[in-house]
Amino acid sequence: MKKNKYYCRIDGTIYNLKSIQEMIDSEERTGPIYISLLEDYKLPEKYADRLTYYIYEKNSIPADLDVAWDEIRDRNSQDNQNNQNSQSNRNAKNLESRKKPHCPKCGSASITVATRGSTLLYGIWGSNDPVNYCISCGYKWEPR
Numbered sequence: 001m002k003k004n005k006y007y008c009r010i011d012g013t014i015y016n017l018k019s020i021q022e023m024i025d026s027e028e029r030t031g032p033i034y035i036s037l038l039e040d041y042k043l044p045e046k047y048a049d050r051l052t053y054y055i056y057e058k059n060s061i062p063a064d065l066d067v068a069w070d071e072i073r074d075r076n077s078q079d080n081q082n083n084q085n086s087q088s089n090r091n092a093k094n095l096e097s098r099k100k101p102h103c104p105k106c107g108s109a110s111i112t113v114a115t116r117g118s119t120l121l122y123g124i125w126g127s128n129d130p131v132n133y134c135i136s137c138g139y140k141w142e143p144r
């Protein structure tokens with residue numbers, strides 16, 4: 001039953017991600033996974049981003065990327081809601097919204113910052129600079 005753990009449904013198509021599973025197992029979890037998804041599996045960038053993100057967080061391949069991604073998004077928007085509820089002070093809220101980056105593309109506050117410690121986007125940027133990553137639409141940009 002363990003043999004199927006590297007099959008992943010992406011946008012309705014089942015992919016055999018055996019070589020990706022091997023990379024996860026061998027702990028080579030930096031650029032190569034993302035690059036491999038793009039070049040070996042010819043995944044659209046959007047799905048390669050999401051799958052890489054999932055793999056970094058869960059250390060495994062999801063059976064269905066769309067389902068897995070919905071869960072990540074749900075959890076993220078829940079986090080945002082909790083943050084807002086706990087802020088009764090309006091000034092604190094303003095400060096928070098100024099501090100918190102929003103996606104310049106879709107305006108979502110569900111932003112992850114990939115830094116030196118988390119090499120999620122290393123393959124794209126090829127540097128140790130922090131990179132903002134929008135959970136909602138997958139847009140990436142360098143923080144100012």
Ligand SMILES: [Zn+2]
Nearest residue numbers: 103106134137
């Ligand atoms: Zn966005």
